[in-house]
Amino acid sequence: MDKNEKLAGLAFLLLLGGLGLASLFIVLFAELAEEVMEKEVGLFDNFVIQIVQASSSATVDTIMFVFTEMGSVWFLTLSSIIILLVLGVKMKDKWGVLFFIIAVGGGSLLTLLLKHLYLRERPSINEEIDAIGYSFPSGHSMGSLIFYGFVIYLVIRTRQQPWIQWPATAVLSLLIITIGTSRIYLGAHFPSDVLAGYIAGLIWLMLNLIALEWIQWHSKSPVPPVRALRQLLGPLYKIIRKKIPFFSK
Template sequence: MLKNQNSISAKYAWTSGLLFVLLLAAVRANSAMLLKLDTGIIGIVQNSMPTFETSLMKAVTTIAEPKFAIVYAVIIAAVLWFMRLRVDAIWTLATLAGGDVVAYIFKEFVQRARPRWNQVIPESGFSFPSGHTFGAVLIVFFLVWFFVSRIRSQNLQKVCQIILIIWVVLVMYSRIYLGAHYPSDVLAAFFLAVAWLAIARWLYKKLYDFVARFVEKDVQGRHSQH
């Protein structure tokens, strides 16, 4: 099924990868300009913190917890397996697991401390890149590629896509609003997720036949349909 979906274009993949590397380099170099920009945006976002908005942001960040992203990916993979899209199911789990490893490696490499002021929800661990944002982007792409794309109504497809885009924006905003991340952390996570998905799609194409031999009984028939 994933073979029938448009992949992330090479232009967007390379651009996302480059932007991530630039942010990574700036953070590692303790760029004063980046820190000033980060703190300025945090100040604007946290300027007014009404109770209802704080409650909403807490709910958003809880739903987008990285541990829940694993649950969502397992559910998506289970549905795909039930639909007999077994290579796609395995790819979904491998992409999230591999992505989490990649994000963790960068966290340990950069070791950026979290913002020290106005943390609504105390957070531990390093800040760059945002795990919540990274996981949310991956899950949203899974939903678009595997399910939203199957909706026959183009208008309904667009509505679903807009809702999912809004969700990612809310997750990114919530992490800044709650004082858990710098804006550059969430942007870097977004760019890293897009670049990783492009790599994962490339691996899917290269390894599809090999994996299908082990999980698909009617490999030849299926290949003729893709």
């Protein structure tokens, strides 16, 4: 097996692993949704709310309001336009543009679908912080994870300098967490809503990135993916046939 076949086979295994991981998160989301519908997350929600709101003050209120706006529809929409311009004009990445639109736009539609599927009421209604409609899952949490997660992917994928890549990844990851925390602090969501938003957003983001990587790899790799996987697993299959009689029949 040559070097290209080994690399292609490993890449294919990583893609399969990503799909398996996404499947696990789907199961986790389904379990959490069931617990929420059966109202068995009250202790968890109340415990987290007490911790988050323990240091409440006028200054913290202002800070949390700023962070919650960074996960709002208007802010993510304007930021998405900038990302699309960078992808389309500067990087000329047509597949990146397509899957960014699918990830962010499709994520918004998925959020609405899930909200109207579970119909969970909010802890409080406040139009000033975009706390209207149903609560589960948190749209801010889901949208911010998809958007900022995609930006993290782009930072890593474009092989930026380490002094740019790692601080940017850390800051954006912290921003995602802080946006979700702000929704709990401001009373817009229950903690379980935020957790569900993160899980659902991660699932959707992973599926889009897996599809994007698959297309980009398939268009650039000189080795067909299925053949690469067969070449990679061939020696393992021969060992199994020798060790286990069932496979040698």
